[in-house]
Amino acid sequence: MTSAAGVAEMPAAISLSGICKTFGAVRANQDISLEIQAGSIHGIVGENGAGKSTLVSILYGFYTADSGSIQVFGEDISIGSTAEAISAGIGMVHQHFMLVPTFTVLENIILGSEGSGGLQRSMARAREEITRLASTYGLTVDLDAIVSDLPVGVQQRVEILKALYRGARILILDEPTGVLTPQETDQLFEILRSLKEQGVTVLFITHKLREIMAVTDQVSVMRGGEMVAHRNISATSPAELAELMVGRPVLIEGIWHEASPGNTVLAAERLGLDGGGAPLIDEVSFEVRAGEILGIAGVSGNGQSELLELLAGIRVPTRGQITINGHSISPDQPASPSMIRSLGVAHVPEDRHAMGLVLPFSAAESAALGYEHTPEIGDGFWFDPARLNARCSRLMADFDVRPPDPALKSSLFSGGNQQKIVLAREISAKPGLLLVGQPTRGVDIGAIEFIHRQLIGLRDQGCAIVLVSVELDEILSLSDRIMVMNGGQSMGIIDRGRADARSVGLLMAGVA
């Protein structure tokens, strides 16, 4: 535990000691102690399930700690509700924005603190106050714009303004960059720095080490519900933080090596898919060869998900043609997911909770999804739990799934192990083409390394891989070629050698 001895004249913005919180049998937070210096940017980093969200929820009054004390600016307080957190000067920007999409920015900001009396008068007063705040902190937003018309990065600024308008002196940001382009992320960091200059304390929760290194002053690392280390950013490195998070040394880079592509396995020609209004996918063409990974980059919601579902047969294209191993699929000749699977295509879906697994099923049952008819599992009519369990045990051993218990409910595995179950199922089908969506979303660092190795290994065996991910780092570190999508269109395909975060980021933002 650090004692923050050097800055004794100023009380810490937040001082926690001995915070414990259990849910049933799970100890989500154990004896957490933490000091956050006023006017600093403090990062909290940890894997999924390390207890970051629980800790933040306690600070913001969603949960009450079982024991322990909280001091804010030197005063002992108890935070029993979000209202109490707000009045103590704590503001929060959630991972998923809490905005009314059809309201204007101004309406959204004053929602919940409208004041009494006529709305017009308080709106006028609020407008003045918010304009002042916006110029102080460099948070330029058009107050009369409708929120749903604004880009995500600007919506996030609205959230920050909302917290400041409520008098927040401590701002908590929970995984704020998940929905942002690299450029928007940089802009957010600028904003955070200017908040800090104005004396606002920022608590920055993330699992991305690069962001911790880029923007924070101090960092605290959580693992398994405990606070395992506090570091000054100037005195640490990503490798050290990764090791602290996982509890063992981790290799982050350097899994990729040169590919040797073969014949074209998948070709998409001028694919189109219509949704309600604008086309979800428009004029997208590309090819993938055996033994290479085509990464598809893009900010979430720019057509990548739909593209993956088109290729997997879950959606039927409105225009264009897909050719897989010489077999063509078009609006007139659609193919069902099982037909596509029979062409040697495996699919690791983006949403493993709704699609990749059936959460209430046992791991063994989930590991059969999509392959119930294969001889390995049954003859198409009967369903043999014993064979299923035996098969699942084998897969679990091969893919290091923990705990290796085929009877355990799918929902009780950690994100990383759930993903390993899905990957094991799909890779064991020995596909010629693998479609992968968000392979490491919600997956801990240790498992990320494992999953990346599996993907590269599969590529080396001659499998063509289409990789969709919103994690640009992941795309950059695994792909042989990268296609960038924006607004349902392909912004171009770049070879690995010419791709970096900046060039891809500009394409993601739609700047060709």
Place this chain on the structure above:
Amino acid sequence: MMRTSLPAWMDIGLLPLINILAAFVVAGVIIAMIGENPFVALMVMLKGAFVYKGALGYTLFYATNFIFTGLAVAVAFHAMLFNIGGEGQAAMGGLGLGLVALALDPVLPAFLVVLLAIPMAAVFGAIWGLIPGWLQARRGSHIVITTIMFNFIAASVMVWLLAGMLMAPGQMSPETRSFADGVGLAQMHVIFNAIGIPMARSPLNLSFVIALGASFAVWVLIWRTRLGYIIRATGHSERAVIYAGHSPQRIIMITMAISGALAGLMALNEILGVQQRVILNFTSGYGFTGIAVALMGRNHPVGIILASLLFGALYQGGAELDFEFQTITREMVLMIQGLIILFSGALAYMFNPVLEKLYHLVVFARQEARGDG
């Protein structure tokens, strides 16, 4: 819906027992309030359901109805479909069975008529389940609404036919003529007495054996066939089923047909087993009680058989209560059944948080005692 983290034996064993106990305690308090001794009343009920001559037979007879309708609800529920239409599906099952029996009994030997009539009960029930299933799958009409509507339609069709073209000539009540001699299912006391085991007279018939067979078949279907696997997957996540390459719409229709067929089989017990003619309202609410049976039996055939026994005993023992006590009326018995449905159906998880807390306290205490805290 809240999911429990209790071990299985507590979830499917202890919790239902606590629920039934709670229902009986409340019922007992009410009986005490009207001036009767609840313990005496309980004894009368137990004797009425199990001890008196023929009582057990009646209890099992009623249980047979509940097993069929309970299974029907359970199968649909595994696909997350709430089939409220057991009542109508059972009525149509009776109609299908009756049509075959009435048409063929002049020309075919009795056993052949029975063999042909039994599947017809299932087929008619299946059709009456399939139509709402189709409407749900292809048109998005909610299954709860449509199955309720189909109960009314079935009831009206039955009145129209039984008071019309199917009504036996020369009589006034809305029912068909009796089937030919031997067109029915053998009663158990006849069979047992024939092989030398004495058994009191009761309406219990071979349908009970068929119901047990259906329970086993449902278990096999749900947990030992590919179709059952996909039905369960549909119930949990339609997206996962699409991903796996199946059509949830198709599965919904198949499931509703199976569900309707099981409800339709209830007619075997009442029509082939006892009446040997089609009468009006022979379903008398068993289709609805099947919902409570399935809820209480946690949609598992074993649980459904146990819950059916309980409800059968309530029906039979309740009638005895009504008979023995001046103050306890038929309505009072309905109230006790209502309480059981309330506690084990609607409030099934009411004691869950308490039980969970206690359980974790015990587990923690043990861990502490072992010294790994």
